[in-house]
Amino acid sequence: MDNCIFCQIVAGKSPSWKVMETEHAYAFLDINPVSEYHTLVIPKAHHRDVFDTPAETLGHVMDLVKQVTTLYQDKLGINNVQLINSNGREAQQDVFHIHFHIVPRRLGDGQNIRWHTYPEWRLKFDQLLEKIR
Secondary structure (H helix, E strand, O other): OOOOHHHHHHOOOOOOOEEEEOOOEEEEEOOOOOOOOOEEEEEOOOOOOOOOOOHHHHHHHHHHHHHHHHHHHHHHOOOOEEEEOOOOHHHOOOOOOOOEEEEEOOOOOOOOOOOOOOHHHHHHHHHHHHHHO
16 A cells, blocks of 8 residues: 555655564554654554454454563563554544554653543443344
């Protein structure tokens, strides 16, 4: 995919700061970091989102996520991370090549993901599950 920045990175046509790679996945520092060691992990093959990505490919990507987080824990003492993945424009996906963010976190880092919750929706759980059975 010539117009996909992540495909260009995998092909060596765009610069990146490689953390680690395997045969099927690539991990590199995010060019717009929200914390030190903010890392993106992508499959080397182009897949738009979780809906488009084969389970086997997701497994390869998650294996590399695990390797990178273990590396950060062992070498840097990072014991708090958020793993973030968005799929689709309305879910705030901005690069349409599936990717996972590894965001190291520490108390007082100024980052805050807060969701508005709807406890009243619990009353609909049985109905929601019926729709997928």
